[in-house]
Amino acid sequence: MATKKKTPAKKKSSRKSREKEQKRHLLHQMIRIRQMEEKAYELYTQEKIRGFLHLYDGEEAVAVGVIENLQKEDSIVATYREHGHALVRGVSMERIMAEMYGKLEGCSGGRGGSMHLYDKETNFFGGSAIVANGLPMATGVALAYKRQQKEAIACCFFGEGAVDEGEFHESMNLAALWKLPVLFVCENNLYSMGMPFELAESETDLVTKARSYKMKASSVNGMDVLAVLQEARKAVAYARDNQQPYFLECRTYRYRAHSMFDPERYRSKEEVQEWKKKDPITTFAEKLKKEQLLTDEELQHINREVAGEVAQAVQFAEEGTDEPIENLSQFVYSNSKN
Amino acid sequence: MNKAAQQHMTYRQAVREAMREAMQKDDRVFLMGEDVGRYGGCFNVSEGMLQEFGEDRVVDTPLSESGFTGCGIGAAAAGMRPIVEIMTVNFSLLAADQIINTAAVLYYMSGGQFNVPVVIRMATGGGKQLAAQHSRSLENWYAHIPGLKILTPATVEDARGMLWPALEDPDPVLIFENSTLYNYEDAYSGNGHTVDISTARVRRAGSDVSILTYGIGLHKSLKAAEQLSKQGIEAEVVDLRVLRPLDNETVFASVRKTHRAVIVDEGWKSGGISAELSARITESLFYDLDCPVERVCGAEVPAPYARHLEQASLPQPQQIIETIQKMGGIHG
Numbered sequence: 146m147a148t149k150k151k152t153p154a155k156k157k158s159s160r161k162s163r164e165k166e167q168k169r170h171l172l173h174q175m176i177r178i179r180q181m182e183e184k185a186y187e188l189y190t191q192e193k194i195r196g197f198l199h200l201y202d203g204e205e206a207v208a209v210g211v212i213e214n215l216q217k218e219d220s221i222v223a224t225y226r227e228h229g230h231a232l233v234r235g236v237s238m239e240r241i242m243a244e245m246y247g248k249l250e251g252c253s254g255g256r257g258g259s260m261h262l263y264d265k266e267t268n269f270f271g272g273s274a275i276v277a278n279g280l281p282m283a284t285g286v287a288l289a290y291k292r293q294q295k296e297a298i299a300c301c302f303f304g305e306g307a308v309d310e311g312e313f314h315e316s317m318n319l320a321a322l323w324k325l326p327v328l329f330v331c332e333n334n335l336y337s338m339g340m341p342f343e344l345a346e347s348e349t350d351l352v353t354k355a356r357s358y359k360m361k362a363s364s365v366n367g368m369d370v371l372a373v374l375q376e377a378r379k380a381v382a383y384a385r386d387n388q389q390p391y392f393l394e395c396r397t398y399r400y401r402a403h404s405m406f407d408p409e410r411y412r413s414k415e416e417v418q419e420w421k422k423k424d425p426i427t428t429f430a431e432k433l434k435k436e437q438l439l440t441d442e443e444l445q446h447i448n449r450e451v452a453g454e455v456a457q458a459v460q461f462a463e464e465g466t467d468e469p470i471e472n473l474s475q476f477v478y479s480n481s482k483n
Numbered sequence: 484m485n486k487a488a489q490q491h492m493t494y495r496q497a498v499r500e501a502m503r504e505a506m507q508k509d510d511r512v513f514l515m516g517e518d519v520g521r522y523g524g525c526f527n528v529s530e531g532m533l534q535e536f537g538e539d540r541v542v543d544t545p546l547s548e549s550g551f552t553g554c555g556i557g558a559a560a561a562g563m564r565p566i567v568e569i570m571t572v573n574f575s576l577l578a579a580d581q582i583i584n585t586a587a588v589l590y591y592m593s594g595g596q597f598n599v600p601v602v603i604r605m606a607t608g609g610g611k612q613l614a615a616q617h618s619r620s621l622e623n624w625y626a627h628i629p630g631l632k633i634l635t636p637a638t639v640e641d642a643r644g645m646l647w648p649a650l651e652d653p654d655p656v657l658i659f660e661n662s663t664l665y666n667y668e669d670a671y672s673g674n675g676h677t678v679d680i681s682t683a684r685v686r687r688a689g690s691d692v693s694i695l696t697y698g699i700g701l702h703k704s705l706k707a708a709e710q711l712s713k714q715g716i717e718a719e720v721v722d723l724r725v726l727r728p729l730d731n732e733t734v735f736a737s738v739r740k741t742h743r744a745v746i747v748d749e750g751w752k753s754g755g756i757s758a759e760l761s762a763r764i765t766e767s768l769f770y771d772l773d774c775p776v777e778r779v780c781g782a783e784v785p786a787p788y789a790r791h792l793e794q795a796s797l798p799q800p801q802q803i804i805e806t807i808q809k810m811g812g813i814h815g
């Protein structure tokens with residue numbers, strides 16, 4: 146913490162070093178997600194991970210920029226594309242990987258898999274795999290916090306496809322009507338599976354849509370982690386201080402197929418390449434280098450360090466245990482015994 | 484020889500061919516659902532149909548299950564013959580209001596004025612490690628509802644032949660396609676003929692026990708029956724085909740013959756079709772039975788992700804075999 150007596154020069158240099166630290170932290174977080182997802186992809190092709198696998202490559206700046214602003218008491222409700230959110234929220238990569246392996250040591254005990262990461266410790270209310278299913282839930286979490294007079298907010302992530310569903314509209318109305326501290330974060334990656342956004346919505350200006358519920362709303366470049374960080378900071382503060390909902394659209398792009406395989410008839414390879422030029426990690430790393438906040442060696446160091454974390458997570462998952470079949474009905478009800 | 488005769492066909496192709504034929508035959512028919520057009524369907528069932536029939540007849544919808552299913556119901560009531568595709572039964576829960584509160588009751592509620600000739604197709608079933616929200620077999624649960632007809636094609640012939648009579652039916656018909664069957668391939672010589680949508684069928688004749696099943700359960704039961712046969716136990720396998728209205732006659736005829744019944748269903752026992760069948764058999768054939776009715780069903784848990792747990796939660800051929808071996812008076 147800077148003390149008041151510091152000279153202006155010192156103040157400046159400590160601000161600079163804090164800034165450097167924070168920016169590198171953001172970069173580090175995005176790289177953790179990217180490398181974890183790349184490994185998950187590989188493991189899926191080896192059939193170590195099964196079921197559906199929705200990867201977050203390309204969208205890292207959104208989870209990192211938003212979640213950085215949350216407090217420990219705040220909650221997150223996410224979708225089936227939630228590995229990154231869980232990770233930056235503080236669920237260990239080991240427990241995420243073990244969950245994808247279906248192991249007892251996974252963050253949902255192997256019952257959930259990739260689409261259903263949960264962690265009570267970090268108020269991570271999980272991955273729901275039904276589109277828009279998380280919005281009413283998040284609204285309810287915020288309702289509880291308000292009744293309990295907590296400072297906490299609920300932060301709900303969802304794709305733009307969720308906007309098509311009735312549950313989106315019902316939740317937006319309830320949250321605005323009851324003045325609940327929810328941050329609705331729409332990750333607009335332009336496609337819901339194969340459906341292009343502009344063919345799914347009569348009004349494609351989502352901010353206008355949100356405002357029709359008398360909700361404060363804004364839109365931000367979701368490929369730019371600093372832009373997301375700043376916009377989300379305002380949004381979080383608004384929701385917390387005013388006990389009101391906020392709608393934040395993050396314009397982003399998913400690099401990979403919707404789940405592991407899809408014929409990608411709905412978009413061109415060129416389009417994907419164009420978006421990759423705006424990659425949230427490489428553009429940010431370049432920026433930091435230009436600002437002399439990062440050297441090539443330091444970047445390599447981060448990459449190596451994260452690769453080590455990934456390797457360790459995989460080893461942890463590999464060494465995980467299978468739940469005994471006798472426990473199949475445990476957790477159907479809270480008081481189930483076996 | 485006709486090209487259609489003797490050919491092999493996947494279940495997926497069979498559904499596609501059935502839809503294509505219906506669209507060619509009747510202008511009122513159109514297909515509507517999420518990703519049915521450009522994407523070719525989430526299980527690739529409608530691949531190529533957008534190119535063949537155009538955007539007015541192969542309609543990509545937003546993710547609005549309640550909205551577009553309700554639209555299909557309204558369009559049907561007003562003279563069209565929509566085929567609504569819901570990706571999987573799990574998402575049909577968002578459309579349950581329209582299906583149950585409108586489609587199932589409109590004709591009755593209006594005193595016989597407005598009928599709803601809609602067909603709603605959806606994938607069902609588990610077994611693919613998709614966990615609790617993506618693995619349900621809720622056809623059972625829809626079969627609870629008077630006013631709906633529930634079809635569960637388990638063979639290529641039924642996948643090919645059930646759609647047209649379903650479209651001709653004046654009332655709402657729900658077709659449940661087990662997603663693990665889309666790649667299933669079989670000889671097909673049906674020549675595009677339709678099949679009835681009111682009866683159960685004996686798929687394997689036997690004298691010692693009746694296995695009553697449908698959908699993916701049929702394939703597991705046939706496997707079990709082959710094994711049992713090697714031990715000298717001849718199981719008769721009845722494919723229910725239609726879960727509502729149930730064909731008592733075929734079921735009863737089989738049980739009267741074998742004096743033993745086991746019901747195989749991936750769905751849950753409580754309040755399910757297995758409970759219903761068991762009750763009907765006991766009500767009507769109690770004195771024909773040599774032993775109590777048995778059930779091999781899905782464990783009453785939400786589907787777990789881990790493979791070993793999921794497999795343990797689903798009926799397996801071995802379980803069917805062991806259940807039958809233990810039935811009173813059976814000797815192999």
Ligand SMILES: Cc1ncc(C[n+]2csc(CCOP(=O)(O)OP(=O)(O)O)c2C)c(N)n1
Nearest residue numbers: 226274275276304305306307336337338574
């Ligand atoms: C209610 C419901 N309908 C359909 C699906 C199948 N489905 C899964 S993800 C998805 C696309 C969702 O797109 P979007 O909300 O934009 O999120 P993204 O996958 O792009 O992150 C669809 C149609 C589902 N899971 N739930």
